[in-house]
Amino acid sequence: MSDLTIKRRVMIPVRAGDVMAEFISFNGDDSGKEHIGIYFEGTKEKADDYVPLVRLHSECLTGDVFGSGRCDCGEQLDEAIDRINEEGGYILYLRQEGRGIGLYAKLEAYALQDQGYDTYQANEMLHLPDDGRDFGIAADMLKALGATNVRLLTNNPDKAEQLTLNGIDVAELVPTKVHVNQHNRLYLETKAKRKFHTLKFDPI
Ligand SMILES: Nc1nc2c(ncn2[C@@H]2O[C@H](COP(=O)(O)OP(=O)(O)OP(=O)(O)O)[C@@H](O)[C@H]2O)c(=O)[nH]1
Numbered sequence: 001m002s003d004l005t006i007k008r009r010v011m012i013p014v015r016a017g018d019v020m021a022e023f024i025s026f027n028g029d030d031s032g033k034e035h036i037g038i039y040f041e042g043t044k045e046k047a048d049d050y051v052p053l054v055r056l057h058s059e060c061l062t063g064d065v066f067g068s069g070r071c072d073c074g075e076q077l078d079e080a081i082d083r084i085n086e087e088g089g090y091i092l093y094l095r096q097e098g099r100g101i102g103l104y105a106k107l108e109a110y111a112l113q114d115q116g117y118d119t120y121q122a123n124e125m126l127h128l129p130d131d132g133r134d135f136g137i138a139a140d141m142l143k144a145l146g147a148t149n150v151r152l153l154t155n156n157p158d159k160a161e162q163l164t165l166n167g168i169d170v171a172e173l174v175p176t177k178v179h180v181n182q183h184n185r186l187y188l189e190t191k192a193k194r195k196f197h198t199l200k201f202d203p204i
């Protein structure tokens with residue numbers, strides 16, 4: 001049973017005012033992480049069998065804020081805003097930087113990747129989990145929001161599995177586009193190879 005409740009909903013015009021988004025804080029998360037829910041009403045008319053489109057987005061300061069080419073996070077966040085603003089639903093912005101190891105440790109991992117280790121090996125070299133995220137908190141947030149039946153925007157099967165195990169019905173898996181460039185190709189290929197992300201690549 002989830003102990004999370006909604007604390008506050010505040011409307012914020014994002015994308016220079018082009019998109020209205022409601023930022024939602026929660027009571028009851030003792031991690032102190034300040035995970036945030038973001039609701040988009042949707043610009044498209046909703047069908048009778050409408051199910052909200054949901055993106056669980058793990059924080060990535062380098063990608064989300066600075067548009068780093070080493071990963072695909074910034075592009076995926078933009079894509080999620082575009083699609084969810086159109087269809088209606090939620091982005092859960094989870095403060096799980098570096099797949100849960102934190103920003104400083106992610107920079108250590110990047111330094112090891114520059115020496116030839118892959119993204120998961122680099123975490124292991126630092127004696128850290130290759131993916132330290134727990135999506136149970138996302139399930140609790142969805143329950144607090146009353147969104148227990150969702151369409152999930154992801155290529156990561158682990159997100160759907162963890163939501164399902166925690167009582168959320170994932171009605172559909174909606175893949176994101178593959179945002180590949182010369183810097184992040186190995187990062188993306190490694191996700192597909194090691195963690196079974198559903199990514200189909202075209203040659204650059
Ligand atoms: N440790 C580590 N974390 C990374 C690296 N590159 C990106 N990340 C983190 O990986 C996370 C990516 O999160 P998401 O985009 O939500 O999820 P995903 O698991 O890639 O799955 P999708 O839903 O398919 O995008 C962010 O927290 C990034 O900071 C890396 O090389 N090492």
Ligand SMILES: [Zn+2]
Pocket residue numbers: 060062063064071072073074
């Ligand atoms: Zn990133």
